[in-house]
Every structure is written in C-alpha cells, then in structure tokens.
Amino acid sequence: MTKLSTQKITLAALFISLAAVGGMIKIPLGVASIALDSLPALVAVLFLSAPLAGTVAALGHLISALFGGMPLGPFHLIIALEMWAAVWIFAKLHAAGKNVLKWPVFVLCNGVLAAIPFYFLLSPAFFYVSVPGLLVAASINAAGAAIVMPFMNKVGEKVW
Template sequence: MTSKKLSLIALFTALSVAGATIKVPAIIGSIALDVFPALVIAILIGGSAGAIVACFGHLISALFGGMPLGPLHIMIALEMAILVWLFSKLYKNRNKVLAGFIFIIGNALIAPLPFMFLIDKPFYVSIVPSLLIGSSINAVITFLLAPHLQVIYVNAKQQEAER
C-alpha cells in the first residue's frame, strides 16, 4: 500500500470520526453518519480501503456512544466492512442503484439479525427504523459527494502522472 493511499485512509477515517459525532436518534446511541466516508473512499480507491475505514469508523462511533453493545461492536464493525466492500464491488460494476439498495437493506435489516437471537426480537424491531434512516442518509450523502470527489481524485492522479 502506497503512502498516498494510507494517507487517504487516515483522512477518511478522520472524516468518519467527525461523522460519528452526528447521531441519528435511536434506542442505542451508536447509529451515526460515520459510514459515508467509508463508502466514498471505497468508490475512489477500492473496497478494501473502504472496509478499513468502515471498521474503524464504527468502532469510534460506538466509543462516542458509550459502547452500549460492548464487544458485539467488533462483529458490527466486521459487518460494516463487508457491506462497504460489497457496495464498492457493485458500484464499480456500474450497479450504483443496486449498490445503494444492498447497502441500505444489508445495514438496516440483515446486519442486525444476529441481535434478534443474541438479545431479543423487540430489540431488533426497535433498532431497524433508526438503522434504515441512518443507512439511507449515509447512502444519499455518498451519492451526492462521490461523483464530485471522483472528478477531483481523477484530475489529481492525471496531474501526478504528468509530472
């Protein structure tokens, strides 16, 4: 991994930390706008970079929320990493709408499924609406920002190549 990619991962992780401070009202205080930087970097430089940012972004967001689910946040961080990686693959294969849809459904309905069994069904039912709203907001921000940032990123790469 080049130092430029590592710097971008660090920058987008910092943006994820900033997004982690913007919370969506929920039963648990860890639903935030921490994932859109991961989705954007996944579009710009790849799914593995996005997965790293998603993982760290979620863990930091959970820390800000007081880690209400404790060590289960590690499982959630891994789920976020997988969802962002999958989003990247679908987005880059020109399936942008499908990528957004899969991310939203995956994050709001599928990722919290283990909690139906680990905690209880009322917990799952109560957390889904907040996750749906948070996932949708993160996806919309991504779809609004990514095209503009892609142009900037591609132009910067071209200027670098010309040097």
C-alpha cells in the same frame, strides 16, 4: 496481493478521520452509536480498494461507538465486521458499474441484515426496535454519499 502505497494508506487514514467526525454526528434513533460514520467509507470506494474502504467503515463504526459510550459493549466488534462487509459489497458493486443497485444493497445490508444476529444474541425485541432506525441511518449515510460522490469524482479526476 498488491502492496499498499503510502498514498493509499494516507487516503485511508483521511477517510477514517472523516468517519470519526461523522461518528460524532449522532442520529437520534434509539441506539447511541447510530451516526454518519459510514458516509466517508462509501465515498472512499472512489479512491480505495474494497477491503480498505471496508476497513474505513469498521474503524469508523468503532470510533462512533466509543463516542456513544459503547452501548452494546463487545457486540460492536460484530457490528464493525458487518460494516466492513456492507461497504466491501458496496465497493464491489461500484467497481462492477452497478451504480443503481449498490445503494439499496448497502441500505438493506446495513439496515436489516446487520441486525439479524442481534435477534438471536440479544432479543427479537431489540431487532424490531433497531431496524427502523438502522434503515433511516443507512439511508441518510447513503444519500449523503450519493450527493458527495459526483463532486469527489471530479476532484479525483483532477488529482489522479
């Protein structure tokens, strides 16, 4: 296990802060916690390990849910774990050079697979109503990250 450097912890805190700001930018698609909170976590994979980028996503979701009034209560802990996993997978695909595959996999994980437990925990109706909005939100987050990442790569090359 590698030790976390002060620089990595600082970067993680910065991206968590950006996720909190993104969490305040709500996408009006039904569930109040749909926001731009995962965009910074997707960009974080350029600088952080997969587990740390996943942690940015999980904490970003929890902060976003707090801003939205925690409409799903403790279920947000499940969603935070799902967000962690979706960004972890995205980061692993990115590290493996799967630059085309990582985008649809993230959108599928975040937009469909993450909603499956709620089919059983809440209701099939909740699943069917939430998936279209989740797909749109995941797509918006991914598109934003896809636009920002090339510029951040250039910044990273100058800084590192």
